[in-house]
Amino acid sequence: MMAIQQGRILVVGDIMLDRYWFGEVNRISPEAPVPVVRVQSSDERLGGAANVARNIAALGAQAALMGVVGGDEPGKKVAQLLQAEGIKPFLQADPSVATTVKLRVIGRTQQLLRVDFEQIPSQDVLQTKLNDFIQWVKDFDVVIFSDYGKGGLQHIPAMITAAREAGKWVLIDPKGSDWERYRGAHLITPNRGELKEVVGGWNSEDQLTAKAQQVREHLGLEALLVTRSEQGMSLYQPDQVMHVPTVAREVFDVSGAGDTVIATLACGLAAGQSLPASVQLANRAAGIVVGKLGTATVTYQELFAS
Numbered sequence: 001m002m003a004i005q006q007g008r009i010l011v012v013g014d015i016m017l018d019r020y021w022f023g024e025v026n027r028i029s030p031e032a033p034v035p036v037v038r039v040q041s042s043d044e045r046l047g048g049a050a051n052v053a054r055n056i057a058a059l060g061a062q063a064a065l066m067g068v069v070g071g072d073e074p075g076k077k078v079a080q081l082l083q084a085e086g087i088k089p090f091l092q093a094d095p096s097v098a099t100t101v102k103l104r105v106i107g108r109t110q111q112l113l114r115v116d117f118e119q120i121p122s123q124d125v126l127q128t129k130l131n132d133f134i135q136w137v138k139d140f141d142v143v144i145f146s147d148y149g150k151g152g153l154q155h156i157p158a159m160i161t162a163a164r165e166a167g168k169w170v171l172i173d174p175k176g177s178d179w180e181r182y183r184g185a186h187l188i189t190p191n192r193g194e195l196k197e198v199v200g201g202w203n204s205e206d207q208l209t210a211k212a213q214q215v216r217e218h219l220g221l222e223a224l225l226v227t228r229s230e231q232g233m234s235l236y237q238p239d240q241v242m243h244v245p246t247v248a249r250e251v252f253d254v255s256g257a258g259d260t261v262i263a264t265l266a267c268g269l270a271a272g273q274s275l276p277a278s279v280q281l282a283n284r285a286a287g288i289v290v291g292k293l294g295t296a297t298v299t300y301q302e303l304f305a306s
């Protein structure tokens with residue numbers, strides 16, 4: 001038995017609500033050449049940073065989530081879902097913005113349209129978020145910054161400094177090409193595309209290693225974990241590289257696998273496991289989650305079965 005239940009993990013980042021409207025399409029609109037969907041049911045799921053927290057809760061660790069929502073109905077829905085999943089909320093409500101929502105309109109089985117609502121939070125609310133972070137970080141073992149590029153992590157350099165001063169693990173799932181703002185974290189977990197955006201491409205394993213180690217050193221990181229889809233993952237540490245092949249047996253849906261990876265990694269570290277052991281655990285969890293449909297999670301029982 002691994003002491004996952006005692007682990008206290010704070011996820012900070014861009015909170016989203018994934019919303020689905022399902023309906024029938026029986027006619028074309030008289031107003032424009034588009035189908036008319038008569039909505040019959042809907043579904044809502046936690047997305048973005050909230051999906052990382054959901055993965056932590058599913059594994060049985062103590063999950064908390066800090067981030068901005070709007071003062072609107074989707075913001076209330078996020079709060080409800082967090083409560084239902086047993087995730088401790090540290091939400092900053094910003095009445096001047098809409099909660100980030102990705103709305104999919106699905107006619108029968110076909111996705112017809114995705115509608116995104118997203119706005120950059122106000123300066124005041126981002127400052128409140130930083131203050132809340134500095135106040136609460138001491139209560140956790142591991143901090144995950146889940147960056148989806150929506151502007152919720154404007155103060156990430158100050159947050160990294162505060163977390164490191166408090167002696168916490170700092171893990172980051174990056175977005176975009178500006179990685180300077182992640183300086184001083186323990187570890188970042190780019191996928192292949194995200195790494196490519198920053199270091200350019202590579203045409204051999206040796207070149208990838210050289211580029212990965214260079215960016216790791218340049219940013220003062222202890223480690224870089226590159227998730228490589230069907231090629232598994234590679235962990236770059238000073239003078240050391242560990243390649244872990246995927247253990248996925250069936251692949252149904254890879255969306256959200258990156259969230260499962262960083263969540264499981266945090267659970268391993270919070271339970272006192274080494275970084276390489278935690279990476280092995282995260283790879284096992286990823287292998288399970290890609291075999292499930294939808295943005296799924298992995299439970300403690302599934303992870304430690306067999």
Ligand SMILES: Nc1ncnc2c1ncn2[C@@H]1O[C@H](COP(=O)(O)OP(=O)(O)OP(=O)(O)O)[C@@H](O)[C@H]1O
Pocket residue numbers: 190191192226227228229230231232233246247248251254255256257258259261283286287290
């Ligand atoms: N097609 C695949 N076959 C086998 N394993 C996979 C596949 N895709 C993902 N995985 C597993 O999931 C891990 C994370 O996947 P990936 O590198 O695609 O992350 P990601 O792009 O951040 O995912 P996402 O953004 O969709 O959450 C991989 O390291 C691997 O273990």
Ligand SMILES: [Mg+2]
Pocket residue numbers: 173191258259
């Ligand atoms: Mg990802």
